Amino acid sequence: MKRRFLTVGAAAVAVAFGLTGCGAPGSATSPGADASDAPAEGEGPYSLVVEESPEFEEGTTMAKLAEAGSMTIGTKFDQPLFGLRAPSGKPEGFDVAIGALIASKLGIPFDSIEWTETVSANREPFIQNGSVDAVVATYTINDKRKEVVDFAGPYYVAGQALMVLADDETITGPEDVRGQQVCSVAGSTPAATIEAEYGAVVVPTDVYSKCLDPLRNKQVVAVTTDNVILAGFVDQNEGEFKLVDGGATFTEEPYGIGIAKGDQAFRDFINDTLEEAYDDGTWARLFEATAGTVIENTPEPPAVDRY
Amino acid sequence: MNVIFDNIDTFLRGFGGTLTLLGLTTLFALPFGLLLAAMRVSPVASLRATSTVYVEVLRNTPLLLVFTFFSVIITYISGALPFQVAAVLALTIYTAPFFAEAIRSGINGVPVGQAEAARSIGMTFGQTLGLVILPQAVRSVVPPLINVIIALTKNTSVAGAFFIFELFNVGREVANANGNAVVAVFLGVAFFYLIITVPLGQLADHIERRVAVRR
Numbered sequence: 001m002k003r004r005f006l007t008v009g010a011a012a013v014a015v016a017f018g019l020t021g022c023g024a025p026g027s028a029t030s031p032g033a034d035a036s037d038a039p040a041e042g043e044g045p046y047s048l049v050v051e052e053s054p055e056f057e058e059g060t061t062m063a064k065l066a067e068a069g070s071m072t073i074g075t076k077f078d079q080p081l082f083g084l085r086a087p088s089g090k091p092e093g094f095d096v097a098i099g100a101l102i103a104s105k106l107g108i109p110f111d112s113i114e115w116t117e118t119v120s121a122n123r124e125p126f127i128q129n130g131s132v133d134a135v136v137a138t139y140t141i142n143d144k145r146k147e148v149v150d151f152a153g154p155y156y157v158a159g160q161a162l163m164v165l166a167d168d169e170t171i172t173g174p175e176d177v178r179g180q181q182v183c184s185v186a187g188s189t190p191a192a193t194i195e196a197e198y199g200a201v202v203v204p205t206d207v208y209s210k211c212l213d214p215l216r217n218k219q220v221v222a223v224t225t226d227n228v229i230l231a232g233f234v235d236q237n238e239g240e241f242k243l244v245d246g247g248a249t250f251t252e253e254p255y256g257i258g259i260a261k262g263d264q265a266f267r268d269f270i271n272d273t274l275e276e277a278y279d280d281g282t283w284a285r286l287f288e289a290t291a292g293t294v295i296e297n298t299p300e301p302p303a304v305d306r307y
Numbered sequence: 308m309n310v311i312f313d314n315i316d317t318f319l320r321g322f323g324g325t326l327t328l329l330g331l332t333t334l335f336a337l338p339f340g341l342l343l344a345a346m347r348v349s350p351v352a353s354l355r356a357t358s359t360v361y362v363e364v365l366r367n368t369p370l371l372l373v374f375t376f377f378s379v380i381i382t383y384i385s386g387a388l389p390f391q392v393a394a395v396l397a398l399t400i401y402t403a404p405f406f407a408e409a410i411r412s413g414i415n416g417v418p419v420g421q422a423e424a425a426r427s428i429g430m431t432f433g434q435t436l437g438l439v440i441l442p443q444a445v446r447s448v449v450p451p452l453i454n455v456i457i458a459l460t461k462n463t464s465v466a467g468a469f470f471i472f473e474l475f476n477v478g479r480e481v482a483n484a485n486g487n488a489v490v491a492v493f494l495g496v497a498f499f500y501l502i503i504t505v506p507l508g509q510l511a512d513h514i515e516r517r518v519a520v521r522r
Contacts, residue, residue, distance in 0.1 A: 120479065122489075124486045125489060144485055144487050145486035147487040202472070205470055210469075213382050213387075214470065
């Protein structure tokens with residue numbers, strides 16, 4: 001009797017895993033379209049006027065960047081409406097527009113900006129070790145982060161909201177999700193808030209778009225994150241989902257621009273740039289071209305916090 | 308380092324999640340792997356073929372894809388599975404072939420004469436495998452099996468992207484809330500993984516020394 005062990009040849013099997021495109025979050029649409037208020041005679045995808053050889057004091061970060069003619073900005077690559085990498089390889093969204101705005105005031109055209117992907121866990125180290133000159137990445141200003149980096153801005157105040165199925169009448173506010181399963185991205189501020197303050201059971205994932213199927217299948221009762229992101233999902237999946245209480249927010253997430261700790265001159269420069277953009281309507285134009293495509297009312301720009 | 312002690316509850320909860328996945332998956336994948344190995348050395352050609360195809364396909368498919376199938380794709384086919392079930396299922400389906408290969412290598416390590424002798428005195432295939440081959444094989448497969456479990460421990464982190472709270476998610480959660488101590492947070496996460504894997508490695512070494520068959 002002979003045992004035959006290894007006689008079966010390699011069986012080529014085509015595995016029909018049928019990976020259909022898994023509802024990737026939609027892009028923030030083409031920037032630059034539908035701009036209303038401010039004049040848009042500049043160049044690049046956001047029609048920004050690039051300063052010609054701006055003058056800065058010797059030795060400042062601005063002088064260094066202006067002379068180099070390029071800068072590195074960290075942003076998210078997976079956040080619809082704010083920073084989402086387009087097929088071209090360049091990210092697009094409101095964060096990207098704000099980054100481009102700052103660069104333009106330094107005389108750096110859009111094409112000379114190097115975009116680096118920053119995720120929640122590497123924003124501080126990238127700023128601290130100089131891998132990036134600035135981070136514009138839905139970066140909530142808070143005290144712990146202020147210990148290691150400095151923030152210019154805020155340039156936008158988002159707020160946490162809840163998204164539920166369109167026919168769900170049982171949830172009318174964050175108080176109603178106590179003890180129930182709510183999907184969010186692991187390690188995000190909204191996930192921590194809904195768990196700690198409203199007693200929800202967080203079902204964690206890595207990107208928000210993955211929360212949609214569990215919500216459709218009623219494995220979770222709601223999805224929570226910043227209102228702007230949820231608005232994008234509601235917009236993309238017409239009639240399926242809605243925001244609880246018309247999109248009412250229950251937290252304030254001031255998005256700031258992270259820069260190296262102690263670089264006061266650079267921070268003042270960015271704050272001045274932002275305030276100028278608030279006043280001349282550029283800020284509103286950039287917002288409407290990006291996040292404003294799904295958020296109907298363009299908000300008032302937030303007051304810059306020169307702490 | 309304070310950041311770890313301040314968030315020790317979160318760390319322990321994630322550690323529990325990882326241990327649960329590890330325990331349940333081992334519980335199901337080990338017998339399944341044994342079955343696959345037995346099929347692969349069986350005298351029945353169709354069983355051998357089935358097992359070989361399964362092992363080769365699953366072993367060579369990225370774990371992320373297997374997870375995507377059980378957590379996302381399956382909802383379009385048969386309705387959703389509970390998150391924990393989907394995760395354990397994905398890990399089991401994926402890990403069983405590795406167990407099977409470790410066991411098969413042990414079986415192949417037993418001299419053919421042993422099986423021939425057993426069959427010649429009238430033992431069935433099942434008796435030959437169960438009473439003669441496996442007791443000898445098991446001595447040499449324990450260390451490689453433990454290696455598979457160590458690999459599995461690390462693979463559980465993939466579940467963090469699929470609705471399961473486990474150690475790697477702890478890192479992301481605590482790091483987000485403590486932007487001033489990101490390095491310490493992830494060192495802490497690594498430490499908790501090492502709590503599981505280093506003793507397993509030591510155990511493998513120990514068993515290898517104790518029961519190694521010298522031929």
